[in-house]
Amino acid sequence: MAKKEYYEDVRKQNLEPLWTIPDWFLSAEPLKTYGPYQWKWQDVYPRLLGAGEHMVPGLAGSRRVLVYAHPELRQSLGTTHTLNVAMQMILPGEKAPAHRHTPLAIRFIISGSGASTTVNGERMAMESGDFLVTPRWAWHDHRHDGDGPMIWMDGLDIPITRFLNGVFVESYREAMQAVTVADNESRKLFGIAGIYPKQIDSLTPANESLMAYPWANTLEALRNARETVTDPFEGAIVEYRNPRTGGSVLPTLGATMQSLLPDEETQSHRHTSSAAYYVYRGQGRTFIDGTAYDWNEGDVLIVPPWSWHAHRNLSNQHEAFLFAITDEPMLRAMGLYREERGPQK
Numbered sequence: 234m235a236k237k238e239y240y241e242d243v244r245k246q247n248l249e250p251l252w253t254i255p256d257w258f259l260s261a262e263p264l265k266t267y268g269p270y271q272w273k274w275q276d277v278y279p280r281l282l283g284a285g286e287h288m289v290p291g292l293a294g295s296r297r298v299l300v301y302a303h304p305e306l307r308q309s310l311g312t313t314h315t316l317n318v319a320m321q322m323i324l325p326g327e328k329a330p331a332h333r334h335t336p337l338a339i340r341f342i343i344s345g346s347g348a349s350t351t352v353n354g355e356r357m358a359m360e361s362g363d364f365l366v367t368p369r370w371a372w373h374d375h376r377h378d379g380d381g382p383m384i385w386m387d388g389l390d391i392p393i394t395r396f397l398n399g400v401f402v403e404s405y406r407e408a409m410q411a412v413t414v415a416d417n418e419s420r421k422l423f424g425i426a427g428i429y430p431k432q433i434d435s436l437t438p439a440n441e442s443l444m445a446y447p448w449a450n451t452l453e454a455l456r457n458a459r460e461t462v463t464d465p466f467e468g469a470i471v472e473y474r475n476p477r478t479g480g481s482v483l484p485t486l487g488a489t490m491q492s493l494l495p496d497e498e499t500q501s502h503r504h505t506s507s508a509a510y511y512v513y514r515g516q517g518r519t520f521i522d523g524t525a526y527d528w529n530e531g532d533v534l535i536v537p538p539w540s541w542h543a544h545r546n547l548s549n550q551h552e553a554f555l556f557a558i559t560d561e562p563m564l565r566a567m568g569l570y571r572e573e574r575g576p577q578k
């Protein structure tokens with residue numbers, strides 16, 4: 234058979250000769266399939282408030298949420314290729330009805346006071362800086378009994394769950410769950426490291442582990458990290474963990490809070506995990522593959538996989554706090570996590 238005919242014949246059988254497939258199939262190192270991206274809070278905030286006029290939770294859909302859809306990931310509506318960041322607002326007196334889905338979620342509380350979320354029958358308070366967890370397939374609803382808009386950031390693993398064809402969603406039989414255990418039960422049971430109720434091994438709590446991490450604890454842990462482990466690539470950084478397993482807070486999604494002191498500058502590194510940063514406090518600049526991205530409070534910044542990045546606090550007075558979600562646990566579980574520490578900026 235002539236060469237040309239051979240290739241036609243083999244492809245007709247939906248067979249692809251490996252020696253003809255270019256680099257994208259197996260590349261020497263991860264390819265850049267999408268770039269860094271940034272959303273400024275000044276562009277998001279008014280539109281989130283605007284959503285207050287256009288939808289009511291429970292009526293038109295069930296959540297007043299703006300999803301951060303990376304322009305290079307329109308197919309998946311991903312914020313990174315694995316994770317979503319979304320911003321949610323709930324107004325006084327509103328209720329976001331109970332449902333559950335296989336994509337898991339974290340919530341980082343931004344502003345407002347007096348709202349609560351109920352996860353598997355456990356009602357939890359939400360205050361600025363708190364970090365909350367909604368595990369896979371957990372019932373959850375939100376309500377706001379305070380004043381003024383309540384805003385938080387949602388982080389979910391929707392893109393990877395969709396890619397794996399694992400999405401299920403179900404509505405609860407009633408609008409809201411009954412509260413079945415003491416408020417903030419998981420915090421009361423598991424929230425103080427190393428000291429637990431004597432009966433802990435025989436309990437059947439509403440949730441198996443800690444669901445709410447208050448800001449005061451995060452701040453104390455950061456202060457302690459600052460005094461004990463210096464990290465030239467991160468400043469001081471703490472990771473939210475599952476206190477019962479010691480592992481990442483969720484199987485696919487990791488979350489961190491880091492602090493940069495006034496004028497602090499980190500060294501550049503890159504890793505195979507992707508990250509979405511939320512600027513909780515402060516102002517600074519992040520270099521990603523040589524491009525500078527300036528950030529202020531409320532901004533969201535994407536660092537794609539295998540991209541060199543270094544942070545700088547641009548204030549000479551105020552500490553900066555960066556919250557981040559990452560897919561690092563997923564990459565580690567698959568043996569794919571790698572980091573390179575470098576000089577590049």
Ligand code: 1HN
Pocket residue numbers: 296298300319321373387389
């Ligand atoms: C969702 O169900 C919630 O339950 C928040 O609070 C954000 C983003 C995309 C899809 C579903 C919630 C979401 C979401």
